[in-house]
Amino acid sequence: MATPDRDSGKPGRDRLSAKSTTDPVLRNTLRYTISAKEYQVLHKYIISRSKVLKRNTPTVSQVEKLVDRPGRDDYNAAAVRASLRVFLATGAALKAWAVIKETLFKGKADTAKTTLWRSPTLRLSLSLSSILLLHRLLFRFFTRLRAHLLTPDAQPFRRRNPRTSQTLTSRFAPAVGASLAGFMLGVYPGEQLRLSLAIYVLSQAAEATYNLAEEQGWIWGKKGSRWERPWWFGSWMLMPLVSGQLLHAFVFDRDCFPEALNGFMMRFSPPYIQARPADYPSNLPWPAPGEVVDSLAEMGRLRFPPFISPILFPNKKTLPTTLLSTAPITDVAHPLITSLSCALLHPNDPSCARTYLTYWLRAFPRFARLFAVVFAVFSLPKYKAFYNAPIASLDQLGRSVLRTSAFATGSIGTAWAAICFFQNFLPSKALPTQRFFLGGFLAGLWSFLERETGRGNFLYMSRLSMDSVWKVGVKRGWWKSLKGGDVWLFVAALAVVNAVYTKDHNAIKGGAVRRVLAGLRGESAALRGIEIDGDDVDEEDKKER
Template sequence: MAPSLVIYLVSPKEYASICKAGRSQHVQECDSLSAATFRRASRSFTATYALILAIDVAIPAAIGKKGIKQLLRKAQEKAIRTGLSFTALFLSHAFILAFLIRTRQKLVQRLGHPPPCKSLRYFRSLCSTEYFPPIISGVLSGTALVIHPPGHRRVGIAIYLFTRTVEAFYRFMDDEGYLPNLPWWFGLWMMFPFASGQLILAMVYDDDCFPNSLKSFLMGFSNSYLKKRPTDYPTHLAWPGTDAIINNIAEISRKNYPKFESPVLRPGAFIVPPFFQEVSPILNSAHPSIPYLSCALLHPDNPSCTKVLLGFCAKELVSVSKFMFVFYAGLGLLRYKKVKKDPLSFIVMTVEKIAGASAFVTFCIGTCWACICAFQRILPRNFLPRGRYV
């Protein structure tokens, strides 16, 4: 294969490991920015294509939801478009950035020659700044996301990129000294509780706008707050599911958090209103000492919100740790070369990440559920019935 074609497929370092030293030196001399950009873009397409097929085909087929051929037919177009979007993003960003850098260099060289009009003078001074090429190239290359199939995944990528942009802008302002008088506690960590509040608000009130994958993740680790159907419950009677419980939490806030009196303690004293009939099997079996409707819905078997939260953290921490172990083990397989060089440090670092991520995710989910009960106990009924979820 010709060296000029080889450099678009493998890097000089990779080529040197499989070929003779003299020839690899010639390939290294022929390497260029365009070749490196093409290698990065083509590999991103291959990795993205394989990842989408693994997520949308291999995992559902292993679970046994549908056949492989049916899943592959549906996911192939999505995988190709997703890979093309990332490939176009990498290629366009590299070439636009290189073009703008050359343009800026020419403008800087001509600063001694004033333009004929004031508008051109402002435009040239703007284009000659060092921040102009990366900003414009990022904005223009970001339009490649339109190739990505529409859906929650594209929205998630856009939100993630916007968040990282805000983070980079904040760090730039802080490093340049534009934010000298901010308090010590002010920082990027404040974005997380705000974003989490918006997600919980969307999950409770706008379920159709909430990502299904994130909802499945949250509900899968919330068994302490979502009562399952008892084994001795009659099979011919309906039992509320997860969606019914979430919808009735929103309905409780719309009704300004009415009081609750258990029908077990005083039969006939509390009749479940028609708009709560869907969750009446849970409310009718709630503990007699629970005074709040949201508590009766979320943890009907235990009247103590604190004990439920502590039990949730102790129980779900193990489940989340297992999930994080599989996740970080998969990441380790992708970096097997680095793991092979120093396995001990990788194991120590992975254990630290698993422990930190597991505790973080567990306490975040538990705090979200516990705050529903805590706010009903602390705040008045008519005070921010919906805004308390933000």
């Protein structure tokens, strides 16, 4: 016997009886799991196409009767639904990444047995979902509390507690109070990820504060005034300081240097890093790239001793004891070289300028090929623009590839060439270790080429530098690592971002960040508005600085 259509007007037996319709367990389970609109979409594209699912699941109208009640506030249920999805999505993403890492990247699987509570996947999922849930609930609580304290009925309380009332009735009270949810970051035990998240939110807080100050005219004059921001001023000016710090850490504190950048520097540093010759005897040692960099640091500590060529003086001691590991390179260096660092970096060519030019000729094509592939892949979602204007799209792609390749080649090449430059134009005892920072500073000036489109890369490098500075400071005893300090920093930075968003949401540049903040507050209307204007925001980001 055929089963009558549930959505039609024909009589048929409902799978949900009147008793089950009033069942609080079923009703709350559906309410805190899926909304009526989401179930309608799920029913339209999945359930309705399967006879088995359609026969054993409730209809859209039945779910609407269970979930949607006129006049009922669905804010808390929506918060629970969102947190559950974050929990499941984070867990699934981490599991998928573990499989991809093990299969494609040949990574080692974590075979150590741990209890369920100590599982990093569970605790990270629980941490992020708890932050979302508590942030929404606290934001709603402090918003309602502020509204209640502003009513005439709360006037006696305001008179008795003026300071407390002033704090709780501030327009920033809900934003700051909701940021206390950030303490749930401490559920996750991985300190490096917590530190990275804290630094990321801190950078967003600094950027948002600067944008707000600029829009309010606190730093520069407002647009159109005589004190308008200069055209050359922008985020690219961070790169000289960032590059200087990173190069100094690369030479003297490589254990505090970002691992990804370490491999990138070593890979794209010929002819300054001498590879082992193919015909070199296998039983003889050859300095590894890391040993070459460590030797440069030791030369700085020794105030750059002069180079004595073993070819001209075979019976004389030519190397300090702490630099004997570089002998396979320096022993065959050109006799005209007078600097020990030059003998280590380019032993076959006595000219530093010619070595720098050779680096450009060898590295620039490699960077161009690399960035051509990367930019081509990232431009695939914009295939419609390429279809409508292929010549203009290819021209823009080519300009981006050439500009980024020149920036990368110039930055890395200048960082190495600056060692030779200061060795030739500064006394050996002048700034023996600080000159590496100055060399990185000069290398960072190449970011001027990317001043219009490289803002995201500059901020990313700034976050890496902040992480490196913190680790170097802990290593050298400049400051002590406070237990849970990364969580406190995360909460404070989140409070600043929330406060700026409350003051002026336009100060938060980037549609993705604004969507996250709106999602943390449960502002669905704001989410819809941001999604509509998201393309405009992203285009504005590209032109920013």
